[in-house]
């Protein structure tokens with residue numbers, strides 16, 4: 007009995023600590039990023055509404071925004087620039103889209119199949135402070151969007167293996183149709199192996215060992231699939 011009591015106290019304490027950490031992180035992000043940018047993207051979706059649509063393979067992950075610290079890390083690794091069209095696959099309330107739209111890219115895009123989240127992303131894009139780039143938010147399944155304009159692929163654990171397998175295949179088809187150098191940044195990369203298995207992608211060495219973030223370079227001139235994995239146009243590919 008004393009054993010169970012101790013476990014209950016320990017679990018409650020752990021839950022309180024993680025709850026407090028999450029509140030502290032949200033507050034810090036609000037004052038450091040959300041308020042200056044003029045957007046509202048915090049908040050999590052914990053459970054599906056009754057009868058809510060799921061993605062085609064029913065393996066979509068519910069909304070949770072990428073941490074701003076992780077977005078900063080991604081930007082330092084991929085160095086978004088004026089030649090980039092960025093797309094966030096499963097953009098939720100548009101945090102990453104807004105972030106990249108302040109980095110001087112040619113265009114920052116997002117696609118989200120939950121219409122109410124896409125509507126919030128559009129509102130955020132409209133009031134974004136310090137925007138340097140046009141923004142476009144698409145409503146729908148990211149397996150159906152035109153990938154040909156995209157040079158910088160971004161995603162934060164949007165879905166499981168079935169969906170991402172199709173996305174990877176579509177990326178390959180797009181590169182065959184329109185050869186170009188691309189980068190793929192995947193935060194919380196639970197299906198990283200899928201992209202490791204793509205002959206047209208190679209890991210960015212500078213991102214090896216970065217916690218919870220995986221980056222690949224690929225396509226024309228990247229060296230991926232050309233016998234020199236990782237050798238690419240990006241200065242930090244080594």
Ligand SMILES: C[S@@+](CC[C@H](N)C(=O)[O-])C[C@H]1O[C@@H](n2cnc3c(N)ncnc32)[C@H](O)[C@@H]1O
Pocket residue numbers: 061062065066067068069070071072094095096097098099100101102117118119120123146147148149161162163164165169
């Ligand atoms: C973990 S959240 C990431 C949100 C956003 N990328 C960010 O970083 O703030 C994953 C999002 O992907 C969306 N999603 C999952 N599968 C999708 C699909 N096939 N097409 C479009 N959106 C999808 C979910 O609705 C959810 O909003």
